[in-house]
Every structure is written in C-alpha cells, then in structure tokens.
Amino acid sequence: MKRFSTLLGFELKKIARGRVAVASLALCAALLFALTLISEMVARPEGRGARTLTGRAVDDGFVAEVADAAARAGGLTAVPPESPYCQAARWMNRMLGNSVSIADVSGDVAPDMLTAGALYAARDGVMETLYDTFGLRQDERDWWAARERRIERPYVWADSRAAGAIKADSSAVTALMCLLMGVCLAGTYADERRRRTDAMVLCAPHGRGVLWKVKFCAGEIWALAVGTALLAAAALPHILLNGLRGLDGAWQLVTPFSAYPHGIGTMLLIYLALYGLICLLTGAAVMALSVWLQNAMAVTGIVGAMVTADLFISVPARLRVLSQMRYLTPIQIMINSAMTDPRLILLFGRYVTPLQAAAMLYAAATMALYWLTGIGYKRLRAG
Amino acid sequence: MILRADRLTKQYRNRIAVDRVSFELKEGVTGLLGANGAGKTTLMRMLTGVLDPTGGEVAADGIPVASEAYRALLGYLPQDFGYYPEFTVWDFVMYFAALKGLDRPTARRRTEALLDRVGLTDAAGRRMKTLSGGMRQRAGIAQALVNDPRILILDEPTAGLDPGERVRFRNLIRELGRHSIVLFSTHIVSDVEHIADQVMMMNAGRLIWRGRWDESDGSLEDFYMKAFGEDAAHEAVFDAVGL
DSSP states (O other), X not given: OHHHHXXXXXHHHHHHTOHHHHHHHHHHXXXXXXXHHHHHXXXXXXXXXXXXXXXXXXXXXXXXXXXXHHHHHTSGGGSOTTSTTHHHHHHHHHHHHOOTTOOOOOSOOOGGGOOHXXXXXXXXXXXXXXXHHTTOOHHHHHHHHHHHTTSOSSOBOOOOHHHHHHHHHHHHHHHHHHHHHHHHSTHHHHHHHHTTOHHHHHTSHHHHTTXXXXXXXXXXXXHHHHHHHHHHHHHHHHHHHHOSOOTTSBGGGTSTTOOOOOBHHHHHHHHHHHHHHHHHHHHHHHHHHHHHHOOHHHHHHHHHHHHHXXXXXXXXXXXXXXXXXHHTSHHHHHHHTTTOOOOOEEETTEEEOHHHHHHHHHHHHHHHHHHHHHHHXXXXXXX | OOEEEXXXXXXXXXXXXXXXXXXXXXXXXXXXXXXXXXXXXXHHHHHHTSSOOSEEEEEETTEETTSHHHHHTXXXXXXXXXXXXXXXXXXXXXXXXXXXXXXXXXXXXXXXHHHHHTTOGGGTTSBGGGSXXXXXXXXXXXXXXXXXXXXXXXXXXXXXXXXXXXXXXXXHHHHHTTTSEEEEEESOHHHHHHHOSEEEEEEXXXXXXXXXXXXXXXXXXXXXXXXXXXXXXXXXXXXXXXX
C-alpha cells in the first residue's frame, strides 16, 4: 500500500507536469470563467431587487403584482431588467407560453390571463402534452403523478438565478470536460511506449502488477480535478455575483416542466454527483482506449469524435428504446435535464428515473472499463 | 545463482531473430558481442521478460522469467531508452526504486549512493530533458542498479559515454560482477576485453562462440574480425571512434 501511494504521487506528477495537459486545462478554465463572468455582468441588472420577493408564495397576490408590472411594461418579456419582478415575469412566461419543444417562446402572454390558477393549470397542461409526446404509459404517468403530489403548491418564490445559470451551463461544461480529458489522459498508458520507457517499466516487479491500477487511480483523480476546475470556473462568477441562494426553493423554479419533488439544493447535489460520475466514466474510457490503442493521438481523435456525435446526433422520441439510450449519454443527460425526460426505466421490477439509471449505468460502465484496462495492460509487451 | 536460457527462439513472420540459443550464466561479467542485427537486443529482451519468446525458456534458479520473483532479481538498461521529461534525475531513479518495491528510506539511500557512484549528485535536481546524452545514460544505469539486482542486463551501456565515463563504468560493472550475473552487449570489443569474465558472440540470431578469453588467447578484436568479417570490423572501428 505504501508503494501504491508513492507510485501514485509519481504518476500524478507525470500528468500534472505535462505541458499540454496543464496549458489546455488552464486555457479552458480561464475561458469559461471569463465568458461566464461577461455574460453575468451583462445580465446582472435582471436580478436587481429579485431577492425582495424571496419567501413569498406564488399565489394570486404574487401573480397579480407580476401582472401589473408586465402590464406597465407591455408584456411579460418586456418587464425591465431593473424591476424586482423581471425574473418572476420571465419564469411565468415560460410556464404559460412554453410549447412541448421547450424552446423559450418569444411571443408574449396577455397580462390579464395571469392568475395563479391559470399558471399552474398551464404547467399541468404542458406536462400532459409532454407525457403524450414521450409516449408515457399509464403506470408511468401514475408514478409521476404521485411525485407531483409531493410538490407543495403554491410554490414559494426563491431567487434561483445562480442555480439556474449553473444548471444551464452544465452541458457545455460537460462537453468541454470530456474533450479536455481526451487531451490530458490519452497518454496515460500510451506514452510509456512513445517515450521508450515501457521496457524498463515492464521488467520491474510492480511494473506489471500494481502499476496499471496506480495509473488508473491517478487518471481518475486527475479526471475529478479537471472536472472540478472547469465546473468551478463556470459556476464561480454566478455564485460570486448572485450568491447561491434559494436552495430550499422548488426545483420547478429552475426547470418548470420537471416533476422531481426535490428542492433546488438537492437537485444541484444530484447533478453534481452525476457530473462526478461522468468525469470518472470519461477518464476511464480515455484510459481504456489509451491502453488498447497505444496511441495518444488516436485516443484524442476518438474522444473528440464521440463528443461531437453526442452533441449532434438526434433520435426521435417515438423510437423509445433508442431515444432513451440516446438521452442517457453524458452530455445529453445534462442538456436533457433542462426539460426532463419523463420516461422511466423498469429495473428489477421497479421504476427508476433517467437520472437514477444514468448514475447506475455510469458507475457500472466505469467498473467495466477498469476491468478492460487491466486486461489490456496485462497483454502489453514492450514495443 | 544460475541464469539458464534453453533453446531460446524468436521468430518474426519470415525472419528468425534468435535461433535456439542455450546457455547458462553464473555470477560474473559476460560480454555479448555481435554485429548490428545479430539478435543481441532481442535475446536480452527475452531474458528480461519484456518480449515473449516464440520457443524456449528462461529461468533463474528455476524461477521463470514471467514471474514477479524473477523481475525482483532483475536490473535492465535497454538500448536507446526513454525518460520522463518532467522528472528530475532524483525523481527518475526514485520512481524505478518504487516500481522495484523498495521502501522509501531504502530507495532514498540507494538513490543517493548510486547518483554519487555515477557522478550525478550535482545534477540530482535537474530535469531529465536538460541532461546531455551521457548524463542520461548514467541516470539509466542508476535506475538499473537501484534494487541491487542479482541479474543485470545492460544493452549497449557504454554508448554515449565519454572515455573517462567509460573507464569508470567498466570498473563499476567489474565490481557488480563479483556478486551478480552481469550480461552486457556492446560493439566495442575493448570494453569486453577489459572486464568480461566470459564472452558470447552472436551472428544471424545464433550463438557462434562462447567461452573465457584472456590475454594468452591473443587479441579478441582480431578474433572478432575473423568471426564476423570485414563489415563487423568496420563497425567496430567506427564505434571505437564514436561514429
């Protein structure tokens, strides 16, 4: 075990002192931070005064105040950024005007339609349409209805700007993290041959035994570090300028058409855990490719192609199994979560949500890749 | 300890690199001579276990080459080996000490002593990529010796060393040969003449001569030239003058 930790230190040093790895990480993190900061600075007035509404129930009185502000401004999307009602008006606009495609509508909703009842009824209507579009079976609808009943109404308003922004950025951060992993970890196993150190390593007692596990462990630690650095770079500007508030608010304030009965803080933690698993999975996949292909450039290319495919391939919802599998891929699960795929997966006689299924799938795939990496390493001979 | 190679063979498609080579080595220095492409490196790689033979076996006191116990006895300096550019000389040797299972205090002690022995104490904190070829070669020698190996296999260890370093290294090998099996390959016949207790000569994958050589037998270089012909003689001259 002592040798494991000593070797782990050396393997981490190899990765962390790689110029390309560190330079690309620093560049990506700096770029993310700068872009997020700029967008936050531009959008910041939108939230000015929004905190004064925190803690109020989204009932008829609250809705009437937002309607007044909207009437004065000429529509829900016209409420000026400096108004305390700006954030609430935009959220209500999404609740009332969103189509099933979940694209934000640019058209406005007449302020006189605005009552709490109309607001919640509109959301329920969209949810039903969403369930139809995804072809949900009756038992799945019942399952979600039971979760819906646990969400308290009226919602309690909370300033959720930072949480919403972090959630909105998460898919881009995930895509960038995957690409970066393809750069940083592609040489974990392949570089020994390229550097012609493989013969010396493989004839050492621990060179064949424990070393592949040490390298895998170092790679996974680095994967988590890269993931954390990128997430922090993207999230810090939101948190620093808005404060991470409203964590006890309903998740529906961030994602109106989600039926998860959890608070914003809990859902952020769930996504954070999922993101951590994605980091580990990506790291494991890159390292498995590295040991089997023994060519770092090829590994980086394959990872780039996979990320591109994950971003652009589309499968229609009517092809249920295929499209469910599609939505379980790492970048998609983060994008998809903005609208929440309601299709459940039957596992050992119990329904699990896509988020639960993805977590189990990623953990199992990471373990399988660990095993494959071991097999690949044991087959290695010096080049 | 006896290192035994029994009908060791390596075949690459239609070319036989090593052809049924058998020998036994005991403590002492053995020089392996042969022209380029004679099969010296392939033979050595099979003796270290980094290359699987097509046929035949290697064992040390009955311990098979593929076992961890065999690797624990082994020190290996490959020909034209690589390094980790981000490591210092100290890190480089300490890393191999850890790979060879040495605990940290022992590894420190051994690394310190070996760097002193190969004249790299002052360069211990320097990055590997900043070293000259000769200094890198010395760092490679240090990593091969860090576990105090009972079997030491050195593929062209004096390549890149200046004359002074070569003399120092010959003395080191001679000393190591007192308690270890040392097999080293070279083109430089005078290196073998000075330190080897016995000589093995390879040509076209075969062991063509093996035995003890002393001054009374005459010049090894003359014998080598006769055995390998003009080409080998030219190579030997070029190597000796560092071309």
